[in-house]
Amino acid sequence: EVQLVESGGGLVQPGGSLRLSCAASGFTFSNYWMSWVRQAPGKGLEWVANIKQDGNEKYYVDSVKGRFTISRDNAKSSLYLQMNSLRAEDTAVYYCARTRGSYYFDSWGQGTLVTVSS
Amino acid sequence: DIQMTQSPSSLSASVGDRVTITCRASQGITNSLAWYQQIPGKAPRFLLYAASRLESGVPSRFSGSGSGTYFTLTISSLQPEDFASYYCQQYYSIPRTFGQGTKVEIK
Numbered sequence: 001e002v003q004l005v006e007s008g009g010g011l012v013q014p015g016g017s018l019r020l021s022c023a024a025s026g027f028t029f030s031n032y033w034m035s036w037v038r039q040a041p042g043k044g045l046e047w048v049a050n051i052k053q054d055g056n057e058k059y060y061v062d063s064v065k066g067r068f069t070i071s072r073d074n075a076k077s078s079l080y081l082q083m084n085s086l087r088a089e090d091t092a093v094y095y096c097a098r099t100r101g102s103y104y105f106d107s108w109g110q111g112t113l114v115t116v117s118s
Numbered sequence: 119d120i121q122m123t124q125s126p127s128s129l130s131a132s133v134g135d136r137v138t139i140t141c142r143a144s145q146g147i148t149n150s151l152a153w154y155q156q157i158p159g160k161a162p163r164f165l166l167y168a169a170s171r172l173e174s175g176v177p178s179r180f181s182g183s184g185s186g187t188y189f190t191l192t193i194s195s196l197q198p199e200d201f202a203s204y205y206c207q208q209y210y211s212i213p214r215t216f217g218q219g220t221k222v223e224i225k
Contacts, residue, residue, distance in 0.1 A: 035214075037162075045154070045162065045205055047214040061213045062119075095161055103209035104152035106173065108161040 002026040002107040004096045009112030016086050016116070022079040022096030022109055029077035033099035036070060036081050038092035039111075046092075049081065050099055059102075064090075086116045120144050120208050124217035130225040135196045139220045141189040141206035150210035153182055153191050156219075157202045165204075166191070196222070 008020040020036070035050040049060045049070040058070050069082040079096055093113050097105035121144040131137050141151065149169040154162040164173050166182040169189055179194040193200055201224050206217040 044219045045156075045207070045216040047207075047216070050214075059212050100167070101209075103150070103214075104164065104167050104207060105154075105162070106164045108163075110161055 002098060004098065004107060004109035006094065006096050006109045006112035009094065009114045011115045011117065012086055013118050014087060014116055017082070017084045018086065018114060020081040020083065020094055020096075020112060020114070024077045024079065024096075024098070027098070027107075029072075030074040033102045034070075034072060034079045035097045035099045035105060036079075037095045037097050037105060037108075038090075038114075039095070040089075040092045043092075048094070050102055051079070052102070057102075083114070086114075088116050090114060091116045119213055120147060120211055120215055122206055122208055122215050122217040124204075124206060124220050126220060127218065128221040128223060130223050131196050132225045133196055133198060135225075137193045137196055137200075137222060139191045139204055139206075139222075141184075141191070141217050143187045143189075143208055143210075146186045147208045147210035149185050150208055151182075151184070151189050152207045152209065153180075154205045154207065155200075155202045156205065162205065193222075 003025045005023045036048040051070045067085045071080045093111040095111045096109040098107040123142045151169045153166045156162045170182045203219045203221045
């Protein structure tokens with residue numbers, strides 16, 4: 001059974017940093033693209049970033065470029081999202097998602113809440 | 119960026135009803151479309167890809183169609199566990215974008 005477990009969310013002040021982690025199990029992590037998708041409170045889904053199997057290709061939504069960095073450690077079956085210069089509009093539940101091809105999201109974690117507020 | 123627009127934003131229906139949700143893309147995306155279901159407080163669940171291909175384990179009452187800019191998700195006979203929000207997502211280009219969601223509520 002595919003399992004994705006996010007951690008690292010919490011309350012942070014505007015301008016602060018946070019690092020999210022996603023621990024994967026139940027599949028061969030190194031065979032898949034992986035993504036982060038977020039959902040602001042009461043709002044819809046927004047793709048944030050994705051990363052290729054070997055980590056050599058990464059893509060981001062414009063609103064986080066230069067502030068967020070996606071990375072992975074295949075030896076640990078883990079995905080990360082380093083978030084810097086956080087803004088109030090980054091407040092959301094952040095989901096880790098296994099990605100088929102680089103296209104769509106076939107398994108999701110339970111999410112971790114990031115709140116940016118003073 | 120490709121904008122995805124769903125309609126309606128919400129609908130009320132009864133158990134056993136046939137329900138159709140529409141998703142339109144701001145430009146042609148061939149059949150590069152996926153659908154998700156989200157129950158409040160839960161993570162999204164993957165339903166379909168390539169506009170019409172059902173993911174393994176998803177009940178056959180769910181179906182999808184369309185190509186280009188117009189797509190539909192149909193639930194042939196609504197069940198109690200289907201009351202949720204539904205999202206379309208294009209994967210024709212980066213950034214991947216979602217529709218704003220359609221909430222299916224109990225009448």
